[in-house]
Amino acid sequence: MQSETKARVEQLTSVAGQPVTVLRFEGDIASTSKDAVICTYQSLPKASTPLVLLDFTKVDYINSSGIALVIQLLIEASNSGQKVCAFGLSAHFTKVFTMVGIPKYAGLFSTQAEALAAL
Amino acid sequence: MSEPKTTTVEVRVPSRLGFEKVAMSTAASVAKLMGFRDDRIEDLKTALAEACINAIEHGNRLNEKLSVGVVLSAGVDALEVKVMDDGKGMKTQPGKQKKPDIDRKMRGEEEPRGMGMFLIQSLVDEAEWVAGDEANSSYVRLVIRLDKDAK
Numbered sequence: 001m002q003s004e005t006k007a008r009v010e011q012l013t014s015v016a017g018q019p020v021t022v023l024r025f026e027g028d029i030a031s032t033s034k035d036a037v038i039c040t041y042q043s044l045p046k047a048s049t050p051l052v053l054l055d056f057t058k059v060d061y062i063n064s065s066g067i068a069l070v071i072q073l074l075i076e077a078s079n080s081g082q083k084v085c086a087f088g089l090s091a092h093f094t095k096v097f098t099m100v101g102i103p104k105y106a107g108l109f110s111t112q113a114e115a116l117a118a119l
Numbered sequence: 120m121s122e123p124k125t126t127t128v129e130v131r132v133p134s135r136l137g138f139e140k141v142a143m144s145t146a147a148s149v150a151k152l153m154g155f156r157d158d159r160i161e162d163l164k165t166a167l168a169e170a171c172i173n174a175i176e177h178g179n180r181l182n183e184k185l186s187v188g189v190v191l192s193a194g195v196d197a198l199e200v201k202v203m204d205d206g207k208g209m210k211t212q213p214g215k216q217k218k219p220d221i222d223r224k225m226r227g228e229e230e231p232r233g234m235g236m237f238l239i240q241s242l243v244d245e246a247e248w249v250a251g252d253e254a255n256s257s258y259v260r261l262v263i264r265l266d267k268d269a270k
Contacts, residue, residue, distance in 0.1 A: 003137075031136060061140065063168050064238055068231035071224055078225060092161035099241060100234055101221030 003027040003061070005036035009044065012053070012112075014119040020051045022112070026058040029066030037069040038076075046080045051119050055112065057088030067100060074105045087115045128191040132171065134179035134204075139171035142189040142202075149191045150198055155265060162242040163198070163263050169235040170202040170259045178204025178257065188256075197244075200261040208250035208257025216240050 006026040014020050021044055025036065044052070054070070056062075070086075077084045087109040089097060094108055102108070109115040130145045132138040143164040150160045171187055179185040188203040216237040223229045240246045243261045251257035 028137075061168075063139075063165075063172060064235040065172070065232060067234060071221070071231040075225055075227065075231070090161070092158065092165070096165060096238065099238070100219045104221055105225060 005029060005033035007036040007040040009040065012116065014051065015117045016119065018051055018119060019048070020053050020116065020119055021049045022053045022055055024055040024058070029056075029059055029062040029069065031063075031065035031069075033066055033069055037066075037073055041073050041076065046082070050082055052077060052082055052084045053112070053115055053119070054084065054086040054106070055088050056086060056093070057112075059088070059093075062093055062096070067097070067102075070097075070102065070106075071100075074102070078105065083119070085109060085115045085119060087112050124195060126193045128193070130189045130191075131186040132189065133183050134175045134181055134185050134187060135183055136172065136175060136181075138187075139168045139175065142171050142187075143168050145189070146191055146198075146200060149193055150263070153193050153198060153265060155198070155263070159263060159266070163200075163261075166239045166242040166246070166261055166263075167200055167202070169239050170200075170261060173235055173259070174202050174204035174206070178206030178208070180206070188258075197262055197264040200263075201258045202261070203256045203258040205256050206251070209248050212248055 004027050008024045010022045010024060012020045012022055023040060074084055085107040089108060097108060107118060128149055130142055132141050146167050147160050147164055150163055174187040175181060185205045190201045192199040213236060219234050219237060224231050243263045245262035247260040249258050249260060
């Protein structure tokens, strides 16, 4: 019943010319999404991945367990000295992420272009 | 014949994570018929999802032989939602949940999880936890009000 979470990794370059690794999620972000969120993130080479962008454009449902996975990712990224931003959240989930304080540790942008311009 | 003041819709979902989405879509349909704005419907969906997840995980302990009951009562100016499980519920009514401390979470001083009740209380107008006894199930009661003046 829980929609399987898919994650795809893509390499882009920010407007400032920095390499950016994008994690594109698809499906639900819930307690069953650990492999897609955490394991995919952990598979990235830390040294060559200073900037990480999370793409939620194709995510319709995020619950508190899913938010906890995002926070776990942010903790690991912070410990590795990586900067994380996110884009593509609906207005509702932008509000929910803001309610729990996530923007303090991950900038939230409407679109990929806005995020790449800010990184 | 006058219209009834309250219309009730009931749905039962198995105690399996993911089925909270059935309750969410039912509630969204009822709220849409009542005239709720899209942003309030999203608030309701998230609060109801968290209440159902708590019922599935903590109330029914993921026992798929048990189901979670969701009763939607559509009144003139508010939608009341009861989420019922077979657990004993909380002995005391939880107080107003503090905003999650993201700094403490980031420092590893508190678990990343544990935001469900905060989200429920923040996204609906009323949230009440009612403990059951041996014979009766416990439930969470949520109320979301129609704000007809809001644009």
